[in-house]
Amino acid sequence: MRRRHLLRGLATIAPVAAAPVVAPRRAAAQDAAAYPSRAVTMVVAFPPGGQADVVARPVAAALERIWRVPVPVVNRGGAGGAIGNAFVARAAPDGHTLLMALSSLAVLPEADRLYGRPPAYTVDQFAPIALITADPTLLVVRADAPWRTLEEFVEDAKRRPGQITYSSAGNYSTLHVAMAMFASAAGLDLLHVPYQGGGPAMTALLSGTVQALSSGPGPALPHVREGKLRALACWGARRAPGFEEVPTFIEKGYPEVEFYIWAGLFAPAGTPAAVQERLRAALRQAVADPELRRALEAAGSPIDYRDGEAFERFFREDSARLIRAVQRIGKVD
Structure with a gap:
């Protein structure tokens, strides 16, 4: 409060002293006009x-x-x-x-x-x-995996709690949260294997180190097209573009499983x-x-x-x- 009165007094006594107050604004505007400068x-x-x-x-x-x-x-x-x-x-x-x-x-x-x-x-x-x-994430598995549908995956996971592994970009990453949502809704006990990013998580699936992954459509699409991966379900409210044959979790009876x-x-x-x-x-x-x-x-x-x-x-x-x-x-x- 004391500083505010002091500034007001300075402005009254010597208006020219107010010029430095607006100078930073002018400098910011000049910086913005030059952006990006490098x-x-x-x-x-x-x-x-x-x-x-x-x-x-x-x-x-x-x-x-x-x-x-x-x-x-x-x-x-x-x-x-x-x-x-x-x-x-x-x-x-x-x-x-x-x-x-x-x-x-x-x-x-x-x-x-x-x-x-x-x-x-x-x-x-x-x-x-x-x-x-x-983009909605996709549940993808290797093309040589035994599951051709989401129902087969869920049935097998329930028979073998803690034995089906999935990779992610790390604890609490987008890929982990999406799979945790699904596992909770379906009552599954899946084994989470965290990696240091989506790239290594995808590599782990492709190499067979893990068995499943929640992936964005971008990283998954080329491998699905090449016949290396199979998509079982989609976390979107609607089927994902380019994956129109892949059902959503909502369609399959999991109304709360939606993730982008x-x-x-x-x-x-x-x-x-x-x-x-x-x-x-x-x-x-x-x-x-x-x-x-x-x-x-x-x-x-x-x-x-x-x-x-x-x-x-x-x-x-x-x-x-x-x-x-x-x-x-x-x-x-």
């Missing part, structure tokens, strides 16, 4: 090959064409995504370090709280920029609003790029673009639902 790093908090990586690379290439500056994709995997997420949370809020995040962004801090650990980061350390894709693996772009909190808007303007241009659209559609992840309040509302609602799911899962041994 390479923009797009961090993926997982190893190559997972859903975030599948989306990030064509988006980064489209932004490079628009901005005429490098947009390298940097994979900072580990701790189910927490390491890369925390790196961006602490980055300079100038728009030159971005995060292509998955829905696990809100899950991991809640998991830390379950164990009484201080979270590696919190969601309020990020500014939501735009949603790029939102989305990819969205975030900047560190405190990034100037003008820079955020320039980012969104570039992304709107990018998602209209036929090359980007073809790349994501070929990967099985068609664009579902939302920004501003629409994305913020989506992020809040989805995060609340996933946090409830993590609380139901509880601690993982």
Whole structure:
């Protein structure tokens, strides 16, 4: 309060002294007009090959064409995504370090709280920029697996509790939460084998190290097309594009089993609003790029673009639902 009176007095005595107060705003506007002034790093908090990586690379290439500056994709995997997420949370809020995040962004801090650990980061350390894709996950198994339908998988799992293994991108990752939802609804005891990202989790399935995986359509599609994997069910409210023959869990009598693996772009909190808007303007241009659209559609992840309040509302609602799911899962041994 005393400082407010002092500033008011200075403004009355010497109006010219107020000029430095507005100077930072002018500097921020100038910075936004020049943005990006150098390479923009797009961090993926997982190893190559997972859903975030599948989306990030064509988006980064489209932004490079628009901005005429490098947009390298940097994979900072580990701790189910927490390491890369925390790196961006602490980055300079100038728009030159971005995060292509998955829905696990809100899950991991809640998991830390379950164990009484201080979270590696919190969601309020990020500014939501735009949603790029939102795909239902798929239950996939090897093509030589004995299960041709979801019913056969469930029946076998009930006969052999704790013996059917599935991989994930780490404890409380999107791939883990989706499978935990299904296992709980079906009354199954499946053996969870966490990896350091969706790419290694897929490799484990392809090699036969594990027997099942909840995967985004993008990473699964080429292996299904090549006859290496079989999709048994879909976590969406409707059948997934490109997988029209695959039934949803809802169709199969599991009305609560619905899950989407989305990819969205975030900047560190405190990034100037003008820079955020320039980012969104570039992304709107990018998602209209036929090359980007073809790349994501070929990967099985068609664009579902939302920004501003629409994305913020989506992020809040989805995060609340996933946090409830993590609380139901509880601690993982």
